[in-house]
Amino acid sequence: MIILGLNMSIKSLNAREAYEAILRSLEKHHEMMRFSLPMIASENIPSPAVREALASDFGNRYAEGWVGERLYAGCQYIDEVESIAIELGKKLFHAEFVDVRPISGVVANLAAFTAFTKPGDVVFSCSVPTGGHISHAKKTIGGTAGAIRELDVYNYPFDEKNFNIDVDKTEAMIKEMDSSGKKPKMFILGASVFLFPHPVKEIADLAKNYDAKIVYDGAHVAGLIAGGIFQDPLVEGADIFTLSTHKTLAGPQHGAIVSWSKYAESIKRIVFPGLTSNHHLHAVAGVAIAFAEALEFYKDYAKAIVTNAKTLGQALYERGFNVLYDNRGFTESHMILIDVSAYGNGFEVEKKLEECNILVNRNLLPYDKRMGRDYRAPGGIRIGVQELTRLGMGKSEMIEIADIMKKAIIDRTPSKEIKEKVIELRKSFQKVNYCFSSINDAYEYIKIR
Ligand SMILES: Cc1ncc(COP(=O)(O)O)c(C=O)c1O
Numbered sequence: 001m002i003i004l005g006l007n008m009s010i011k012s013l014n015a016r017e018a019y020e021a022i023l024r025s026l027e028k029h030h031e032m033m034r035f036s037l038p039m040i041a042s043e044n045i046p047s048p049a050v051r052e053a054l055a056s057d058f059g060n061r062y063a064e065g066w067v068g069e070r071l072y073a074g075c076q077y078i079d080e081v082e083s084i085a086i087e088l089g090k091k092l093f094h095a096e097f098v099d100v101r102p103i104s105g106v107v108a109n110l111a112a113f114t115a116f117t118k119p120g121d122v123v124f125s126c127s128v129p130t131g132g133h134i135s136h137a138k139k140t141i142g143g144t145a146g147a148i149r150e151l152d153v154y155n156y157p158f159d160e161k162n163f164n165i166d167v168d169k170t171e172a173m174i175k176e177m178d179s180s181g182k183k184p185k186m187f188i189l190g191a192s193v194f195l196f197p198h199p200v201k202e203i204a205d206l207a208k209n210y211d212a213k214i215v216y217d218g219a220h221v222a223g224l225i226a227g228g229i230f231q232d233p234l235v236e237g238a239d240i241f242t243l244s245t246h247k248t249l250a251g252p253q254h255g256a257i258v259s260w261s262k263y264a265e266s267i268k269r270i271v272f273p274g275l276t277s278n279h280h281l282h283a284v285a286g287v288a289i290a291f292a293e294a295l296e297f298y299k300d301y302a303k304a305i306v307t308n309a310k311t312l313g314q315a316l317y318e319r320g321f322n323v324l325y326d327n328r329g330f331t332e333s334h335m336i337l338i339d340v341s342a343y344g345n346g347f348e349v350e351k352k353l354e355e356c357n358i359l360v361n362r363n364l365l366p367y368d369k370r371m372g373r374d375y376r377a378p379g380g381i382r383i384g385v386q387e388l389t390r391l392g393m394g395k396s397e398m399i400e401i402a403d404i405m406k407k408a409i410i411d412r413t414p415s416k417e418i419k420e421k422v423i424e425l426r427k428s429f430q431k432v433n434y435c436f437s438s439i440n441d442a443y444e445y446i447k448i449r
Helices: 015-034 048-054 076-093 105-116 144-148 167-179 200-208 222-226 261-275 281-318 346-355 386-390 395-410 415-426
Strands: 097-099 122-125 152-155 184-189 213-217 240-244 255-259 335-339 361-363 380-384
Touching: 048 281, 076 097, 076 222, 076 255, 076 281, 097 261, 105 144, 105 184, 105 213, 105 240, 105 255, 105 261, 144 152, 167 200, 184 200, 200 213, 222 240, 222 281, 255 261, 281 335, 281 386, 281 395, 346 361, 346 380, 346 395, 346 415, 386 395, 395 415
Parallel strands: 122 152, 122 184, 184 213, 213 240
Antiparallel strands: 097 255, 240 255, 335 380, 361 380
């Protein structure tokens, strides 16, 4: 691999050159982000306060165990911050129990799977083309549930027309499995392509017949739930709500578990010593700050995100894009799904947009398998507006972005011309909004060396 700009191969770098190349790449990345349209649905920009926490000495320490029961000295301030995070999390998600130690959404999921199942148990989740995350998936595709926890994963029958789980067909499927002696132990809800709330209450009603548990993976929609604009999974019947803290909830990259007191002790034991040793204490501080920001600002932020997603969906649709689910107003979340097969495939469209400083990701569509397409060159792209919204963009910018994307993809305008428009648009949106303090620019590169 050649280092961009230096024209040197990575293998030939000495230590000093490598050191400088790393720092240069970091700065260049920040420069790229300053003038791009970041629309990858699983990302966000945290506030300067969260970035300050990430740079703190907490990131160099250990605090194994639970607050107040640590196995190391020097944890006084760490305990204070983690206790605040737990209390804020309980308030934010109307929960009895919060564990902020899982270091990612996948680790939170694995903790939930471990709490409620044993290897070989039957569980249900959405397939990847219908939005499911790889951590929910079968052994055959290397999913955490199947390949790591060794669960027997079945996929929900899916209503493609409405992009949701088909509850009636799921019920019929379970009854048939039951008659051959297979009973479900856990239902995983939530998804990576999560356009509309899942039928938590209906699946929870089914689950009761089998004493099965409901794991709601709200990694994507945690910020929308915090803002009160998406379904409240615990109220609707989930036993456990797992999340990433860095998607619509704009904290640091980390995970958390939200649940009921009755599950607290078993979850705590699984998270430590089972799945973590150090739990990334700088990120825990960042999560605490993000929870405080969410309590104060997310009623407005979450509302603005969903309005922007709907506006962008409508504007792209009106300009000729095949934005899916116009029958349902495109989305109730931060993301939209577009079938771009008329312009090549999702990979080609992703690359063309990247040349224009527009960052999206290719995505499988529910019917891609039938069309002979796979994840390398799927038929779709997924777009999220949570980061643009955090930068202060609103309806008029969504319409401008739809114009820009039409020019790039439908009119095939040269990328250089489009990139100039993107840079111009981004100039006025350099601060993080919906946070207590924003002295530094969103993507400012801060040197402390
Ligand atoms: C639904 C869902 N769950 C879990 C994850 C994994 O989260 P993390 O990257 O925090 O492990 C993702 C990632 O995007 C996701 O979409």
